[in-house]
Amino acid sequence: MTEKAQPIHNEYIIEWKKRVLDTKSASFCGAKWYNASMWLNAGWTASCFHNPIHQIDVEAIAINPKALHNTPQKKQERKMMQEGEKPLNCQFCWVMEDVDDKNISDRVWQSTQFSEDDLQKAFDNSHEDDYNLGYLEVSFDRTCQMACSYCNSSISSTWAKDIRKNGRYEGLITDGRNHYVSPSDDVQPYEFPNANSYVDAFFKWWDSDLHRTLQVLRITGGEPMMSGHTWKLLDWLRNNPNKSKTRIEMTTNLDYDHETLMRFLDNVDRIDQEFWIYTSGENLGAKSEYVRDGHEWERWRTNLETVYNSGLIGNVSLMATMSAPSTDGFVEFLEFLLDQKRSRGSEWLRMSVNPVRFPTFHNIAVLPMEMRLRYSQDILNFMARDEVQKLFTTFEKEHINRFAVYLEKMDVPHQEYEYDMAELPKDFKRFYTQYDQRRGKNFTATFPNLADWYNSL
Numbered sequence: 096m097t098e099k100a101q102p103i104h105n106e107y108i109i110e111w112k113k114r115v116l117d118t119k120s121a122s123f124c125g126a127k128w129y130n131a132s133m134w135l136n137a138g139w140t141a142s143c144f145h146n147p148i149h150q151i152d153v154e155a156i157a158i159n160p161k162a163l164h165n166t167p168q169k170k171q172e173r174k175m176m177q178e179g180e181k182p183l184n185c186q187f188c189w190v191m192e193d194v195d196d197k198n199i200s201d202r203v204w205q206s207t208q209f210s211e212d213d214l215q216k217a218f219d220n221s222h223e224d225d226y227n228l229g230y231l232e233v234s235f236d237r238t239c240q241m242a243c244s245y246c247n248s249s250i251s252s253t254w255a256k257d258i259r260k261n262g263r264y265e266g267l268i269t270d271g272r273n274h275y276v277s278p279s280d281d282v283q284p285y286e287f288p289n290a291n292s293y294v295d296a297f298f299k300w301w302d303s304d305l306h307r308t309l310q311v312l313r314i315t316g317g318e319p320m321m322s323g324h325t326w327k328l329l330d331w332l333r334n335n336p337n338k339s340k341t342r343i344e345m346t347t348n349l350d351y352d353h354e355t356l357m358r359f360l361d362n363v364d365r366i367d368q369e370f371w372i373y374t375s376g377e378n379l380g381a382k383s384e385y386v387r388d389g390h391e392w393e394r395w396r397t398n399l400e401t402v403y404n405s406g407l408i409g410n411v412s413l414m415a416t417m418s419a420p421s422t423d424g425f426v427e428f429l430e431f432l433l434d435q436k437r438s439r440g441s442e443w444l445r446m447s448v449n450p451v452r453f454p455t456f457h458n459i460a461v462l463p464m465e466m467r468l469r470y471s472q473d474i475l476n477f478m479a480r481d482e483v484q485k486l487f488t489t490f491e492k493e494h495i496n497r498f499a500v501y502l503e504k505m506d507v508p509h510q511e512y513e514y515d516m517a518e519l520p521k522d523f524k525r526f527y528t529q530y531d532q533r534r535g536k537n538f539t540a541t542f543p544n545l546a547d548w549y550n551s552l
């Protein structure tokens with residue numbers, strides 16, 4: 096008899112949620128006050144990576160750099176959360192909670208980062224107040240040497256090159272955000288080291304007080320190691336010892352030459368701050384190289400070894416980005432992860448799992464239900480092993496199990512815009528046919544388990 100996917104309910108977190116969040120309102124989330132993502136090349140922000148982005152007012156930041164985060168839209172959503180209403184932009188969390196009201200959605204995980212005092216202040220005070228950030232995820236620019244299948248030209252310069260050279264991807268009718276239509280050159284009007292008002296405001300805020308108040312600065316991209324602004328910040332940190340206690344985190348593909356990696360590690364060695372790394376992975380070898388175009392599995396593995404052997408990085412985590420094809424082969428990757436943990440301990444490569452929802456045809460919704468159930472069951476069988484239960488952290492078990500539940504139960508990937516569910520598999524095929532031609536790849540040879548289904552589309 097097959098086991099049903101069930102959410103894992105962490106008793107401590109459930110109790111914390113009841114005591115700290117539910118006593119405020121049914122929709123309260125600390126991320127709306129103390130957490131932000133920013134794409135400074137384009138001047139965009141969001142409260143977390145599940146939220147759609149919105150534009151930062153360039154005139155407002157010239158007067159007050161805190162307006163990078165405290166935008167009118169966020170202030171309005173804070174008001175809604177104080178009153179127990181659910182902002183539409185936070186749908187990722189509401190869908191997760193609707194699947195099972197005991198599901199621990201990201202609004203809970205996000206909120207646990209902040210002190211109970213700070214959360215209380217956020218709830219009690221006016222939604223119009225400006226708040227200093229506790230956590231900031233920042234992209235200085237979109238420069239990246241890779242062009243992963245589910246990414247796009249607004250966050251990868253290599254994706255922009257593909258569209259500039261080969262033109263738009265044709266015939267995709269469910270992609271409401273138009274990911275593959277233009278090189279999106281408008282999102283990066285400035286090239287380093289030319290002036291960019293948003294980056295300038297960031298460094299002004301950083302220099303005045305952000306370096307004191309921020310607990311975590313997470314640098315993303317593009318690929319942060321390819322951005323001149325990252326190296327400028329590392330220079331600041333090297334030249335201002337003992338000034339800041341902010342932990343620096345890098346979301347990095349770890350897929351570049353040895354010299355770049357050693358330059359980074361040499362900086363880390365000379366800076367007081369604690370550094371963490373978040374890298375990506377969800378498939379092995381050829382499957383991984385297919386989904387993440389530009390990635391070289393062996394180079395990534397070698398760089399991971401170099402990071403581990405350096406002993407300089409406080410924590411190295413792994414982000415699994417689950418598109419439909421990467422679901423095939425995920426369990427094999429979990430075996431690799433288990434093997435890493437056997438020799439390096441539970442905390443090494445702590446994995447989070449996030450389904451791709453945009454463009455919608457990359458979501459697991461394109462797969463036939465019998466395949467989804469089989470993948471879900473394979474994950475559950477893996478997770479049921481005693482050794483896995485012992486070596487994977489509670490956070491990982493929660494995330495991986497949640498993905499098994501998602502595979503089994505998810506009906507609607509999102510409701511941000513309308514799309515025809517029946518068109519998703521067709522768009523999937525239209526996309527990967529063009530991706531194969533442009534990138535010299537072969538979907539069916541790489542994913543033989545999906546070949547019959549793919550050929551039938």
Ligand code: SF4
Nearest residue numbers: 124143185188201202
């Ligand atoms: S409720 Fe969810 S989607 Fe909204 S800000 Fe919080 S974590 Fe992000």
